[in-house]
Amino acid sequence: MRKLWSFRGGLKLDGHKQLSMQQPITAADIPEYLVIPLQQHIGEAAYPIVDVGDRVLTGQIIAQAEGYVSAPVHASGSGEVVAIEDRPIAHPSGMHGMCIVIKTDGKDEWITLTPHAEDYRQLDPSALRNLIRDAGIVGLGGAGFPTYIKLNPGTKKHIDTLILNGVECEPYITCDAMLMQESARQIIDGLMIMRHALQARQCVIAIEDNKPDAIQAMHSALTSQESTFIEVVTIPTRYPAGSEKQLIKTVTGVEIPSNRLPLQHGIVCQNVGTAVAVGQAILEGKPLVSRIVTVTGHALHAPRNYHARIGTPMIDLLQQAGLNEHKLARLVMGGPMMGFEIPEHTSPVLKTTNCLLAVTQDDVGQSSAMPCIRCGECTRVCPAGLLPQQLYWHARAKDFDMTQKYNLFDCIECGCCTYVCPSHIPLVQYYRFAKTEIWAQERDRKKSDHARERHEFHQYRLERKKQEDEERRRKKKELLKNAQQKSDKQDAIAAALARVEAKKAQQKQEAGE
Amino acid sequence: MTQIHTSPHTPFSNSVSRMMTLVILTLIPAMLAYIWFFGWGILINSLICIVTAYLTEAWMLRLRKRPLWPFLSDGSALITALLIAFALPPIIAWWIPALATAFAIIIAKHLYGGLGYNPFNPAMVGYAMLLIVFPKQMTAWIPAATENGFTLNFVENLHYNLFAELPADKTYDMITQATPLDMLDIQVALGKTVAEVEAGFIQFSPYFGDGWDWISLMFLFGGLILIYKRVITWHIPVAMLTSIAVLSGLAWIINADANPDPLFHLLGGASMIGAFYIATDPVTASTTPLGRLIYGAGIGIITYIIRAWGGYPDGVAFGVLIMNMAVPTIDYYTQPRVFGQGGAND
Numbered sequence: 001m002r003k004l005w006s007f008r009g010g011l012k013l014d015g016h017k018q019l020s021m022q023q024p025i026t027a028a029d030i031p032e033y034l035v036i037p038l039q040q041h042i043g044e045a046a047y048p049i050v051d052v053g054d055r056v057l058t059g060q061i062i063a064q065a066e067g068y069v070s071a072p073v074h075a076s077g078s079g080e081v082v083a084i085e086d087r088p089i090a091h092p093s094g095m096h097g098m099c100i101v102i103k104t105d106g107k108d109e110w111i112t113l114t115p116h117a118e119d120y121r122q123l124d125p126s127a128l129r130n131l132i133r134d135a136g137i138v139g140l141g142g143a144g145f146p147t148y149i150k151l152n153p154g155t156k157k158h159i160d161t162l163i164l165n166g167v168e169c170e171p172y173i174t175c176d177a178m179l180m181q182e183s184a185r186q187i188i189d190g191l192m193i194m195r196h197a198l199q200a201r202q203c204v205i206a207i208e209d210n211k212p213d214a215i216q217a218m219h220s221a222l223t224s225q226e227s228t229f230i231e232v233v234t235i236p237t238r239y240p241a242g243s244e245k246q247l248i249k250t251v252t253g254v255e256i257p258s259n260r261l262p263l264q265h266g267i268v269c270q271n272v273g274t275a276v277a278v279g280q281a282i283l284e285g286k287p288l289v290s291r292i293v294t295v296t297g298h299a300l301h302a303p304r305n306y307h308a309r310i311g312t313p314m315i316d317l318l319q320q321a322g323l324n325e326h327k328l329a330r331l332v333m334g335g336p337m338m339g340f341e342i343p344e345h346t347s348p349v350l351k352t353t354n355c356l357l358a359v360t361q362d363d364v365g366q367s368s369a370m371p372c373i374r375c376g377e378c379t380r381v382c383p384a385g386l387l388p389q390q391l392y393w394h395a396r397a398k399d400f401d402m403t404q405k406y407n408l409f410d411c412i413e414c415g416c417c418t419y420v421c422p423s424h425i426p427l428v429q430y431y432r433f434a435k436t437e438i439w440a441q442e443r444d445r446k447k448s449d450h451a452r453e454r455h456e457f458h459q460y461r462l463e464r465k466k467q468e469d470e471e472r473r474r475k476k477k478e479l480l481k482n483a484q485q486k487s488d489k490q491d492a493i494a495a496a497l498a499r500v501e502a503k504k505a506q507q508k509q510e511a512g513e
Numbered sequence: 514m515t516q517i518h519t520s521p522h523t524p525f526s527n528s529v530s531r532m533m534t535l536v537i538l539t540l541i542p543a544m545l546a547y548i549w550f551f552g553w554g555i556l557i558n559s560l561i562c563i564v565t566a567y568l569t570e571a572w573m574l575r576l577r578k579r580p581l582w583p584f585l586s587d588g589s590a591l592i593t594a595l596l597i598a599f600a601l602p603p604i605i606a607w608w609i610p611a612l613a614t615a616f617a618i619i620i621a622k623h624l625y626g627g628l629g630y631n632p633f634n635p636a637m638v639g640y641a642m643l644l645i646v647f648p649k650q651m652t653a654w655i656p657a658a659t660e661n662g663f664t665l666n667f668v669e670n671l672h673y674n675l676f677a678e679l680p681a682d683k684t685y686d687m688i689t690q691a692t693p694l695d696m697l698d699i700q701v702a703l704g705k706t707v708a709e710v711e712a713g714f715i716q717f718s719p720y721f722g723d724g725w726d727w728i729s730l731m732f733l734f735g736g737l738i739l740i741y742k743r744v745i746t747w748h749i750p751v752a753m754l755t756s757i758a759v760l761s762g763l764a765w766i767i768n769a770d771a772n773p774d775p776l777f778h779l780l781g782g783a784s785m786i787g788a789f790y791i792a793t794d795p796v797t798a799s800t801t802p803l804g805r806l807i808y809g810a811g812i813g814i815i816t817y818i819i820r821a822w823g824g825y826p827d828g829v830a831f832g833v834l835i836m837n838m839a840v841p842t843i844d845y846y847t848q849p850r851v852f853g854q855g856g857a858n859d
Contacts, residue, residue: 384852
């Protein structure tokens with residue numbers, strides 16, 4: 001048995017997991033239109049390489065990665081590109097985004113795939129990473145960071161532990177649990193590939209103890225040889241145990257310092273869904289065109305997990321799960337703690353869409369916020385060890401320097417503080433606001449610094465020119481003056497000589513007389 | 514509707530009114546004990562305080578143009594009123610509790626910005642004002658029913674509080690006496706030993722022989738429920754009671770003739786109500802775990818100093834108010850360690 005550590009704070013929450021675990025993972029229908037956003041990951045948006053009117057096949061690259069931190073996007077169904085335009089997409093601030101719209105033909109005709117089933121161990125880790133990058137794989141746990149970057153240990157670093165995150169600590173979400181139950185072997189196949197890419201010494205599959213079936217499935221999928229370096233670890237159910245740094249602390253006891261990456265400490269975390277995607281990309285040559293989405297909530301008759309294509313309108317999935325429009329109070333992407341409301345129900349499923357939560361009026365609190373009574377419950381539950389109430393105070397007063405003194409940027413936005421707040425203050429909202437403001441100020445400052453530098457350089461050039469001009473004028477004047485003085489002297493000499501001459505002449509004359 | 518809801522998308526797990534309601538409910542055992550031992554005065558005072566609290570609260574909210582219902586229903590004014598009522602002698606002119614409550618709500622609470630913004634505990638501000646302005650009335654307690662067998666009945670008590678008239682067969686001096694803490698203070702100062710005082714005055718009986726101890730025990734009982742229900746944390750009560758016990762214990766070991774034992778200090782006066790119900794007022798207390806220990810210990814120390822050497826028999830109110838002033842500083846210097854900053858493995 002592995003020794004486990006604990007992190008401070010956190011919450012015991014009602015899981016509501018059974019709601020969506022009554023049915024096996026179901027293949028979702030191919031929608032009539034697939035709306036595929038170019039930005040589904042952290043980093044630069046992909047750049048479209050198809051035109052309106054092009055016929056595309058399932059798995060075909062339709063937008064290329066731009067820059068290092070980016071990921072390509074693939075067609076998730078065969079059909080015709082009918083538009084490349086701004087569409088409402090899932091975004092915390094309700095923004096629109098550029099999307100490629102495909103009218104599907106129902107044939108689901110795939111490109112020719114190039115599997116590396118047998119030879120991936122012969123491949124160089126960097127070649128593996130390129131394949132994973134080309135498959136458009138990003139972290140499927142929710143953050144959407146390009147996976148190939150997290151599989152690059154860099155030149156010096158030795159990776160000790162690869163943690164596969166099957167914790168799924170948010171209530172309602174069950175896509176990882178169902179995946180572990182149904183596809184344990186594929187997860188381990190993907191894990192083996194990631195281990196090869198990282199050359200990691202050991203692997204840990206971390207699962208909360210409220211998922212006994214998933215734990216059982218993962219255990220039985222391991223071969224005896226694999227279990228010498230892969231360990232299935234059951235961790236206590238406590239939100240937010242699945243948060244990367246909290247999970248690393250729980251499993252290894254290492255507390256990753258706030259300004260550093262786990263990689264720098266020889267640890268990498270990957271999500272179980274990502275492992276399956278990596279396995280499919282290498283072993284079958286399939287790019288990431290679909291994912292498991294938990295479609296759940298009390299506004300649905302038949303909540304369950306769907307195997308859905310990226311770009312499927314959310315409303316399609318909701319309707320397949322038996323949406324009761326009258327009961328739907330809000331649609332949330334992600335879990336109840338960290339998810340955000342999707343005002344446009346036609347927004348497409350993204351690579352990062354782990355859950356669609358159809359919330360009823362009874363599921364959410366109704367009253368408005370009261371003043372903070374400084375009860376300190378938020379401090380007690382904060383897994384980052386912050387003083388949420390002080391942060392709130394300063395964020396509200398727009399005293400952003402103080403929010404940074406109180407370590408605003410260590411906030412992981414888990415929502416524990418807001419959940420326990422007796423005054424129902426939307427605390428996390430204030431922190432997001434403060435972060436955004438600080439980023440904006442920094443951008444402005446950079447901009448104004450740049451402008452000031454340019455201005456100062458301009459001033460400097462003017463000044464220099466002025467000085468140079470003056471210098472030139474001065475020299476010229478001096479030159480002139482010198483010339484003048486010279487001529488004065490010469491005149492004097494000439495005059496003197498002339499006088500001497502004159503005298504001599506006179507003397508001569510006098511002598512001659 | 515265009516407003517986007519923010520996370521978490523869950524039912525509320527807690528509310529201000531739930532916390533305040535629990536505080537009020539857990540005061541009921543102490544209230545019953547009070548009535549049992551000291552008659553109906555506490556109930557009359559409570560009613561006067563509650564009516565005054567709600568009238569002034571509503572008036573202030575209107576002046577400040579705040580919504581009435583959310584703030585009147587939060588229960589905080591009710592707690593202020595009850596704490597003042599618990600602090601006052603059962604027989605007292607009606608306008609004194611009313612004045613203290615109005616002072617607490619208007620000056621200590623709303624002039625500082627209302628719920629959540631007041632730096633000083635409103636009930637203690639109101640009570641401290643009375644201690645300074647009406648010292649005589651504050652010390653004139655009636656004996657517990659167990660001591661000389663009678664209290665005023667409801668009508669008699671009400672009559673006195675309203676009209677300052679006692680029944681023909683009772684005089685003010687006959688029915689009032691100093692509290693045990695007060696009496697001990699006076700008599701020890703006059704040169705008697707603690708043992709002599711305890712043997713010679715009716716205020717003193719073996720532990721749990723009279724009302725004071727039982728009422729303190731009820732506050733302890735209610736306070737433990739509040740800790741169990743997570744309305745308060747253990748830090749402040751434990752720190753405050755421990756510091757009182759340690760200081761009084763030291764003094765008792767050094768000179769038992771001049772200093773009563775620690776149990777007398779823990780069960781006497783406002784130690785228990787102070788530790789569990791007054792010092793733990795979230796708005797005016799420290800908010801960090803370490804800060805709460807310092808804050809609670811500070812109140813205990815000041816309380817003991819005032820009891821032992823100060824001019825007042827008890828010191829909880831001043832202890833709380835003095836430590837209220839220190840809260841911002843305490844909070845600033847006792848921030849918890851942030852995850853990933855200066856960890857054990859660094």
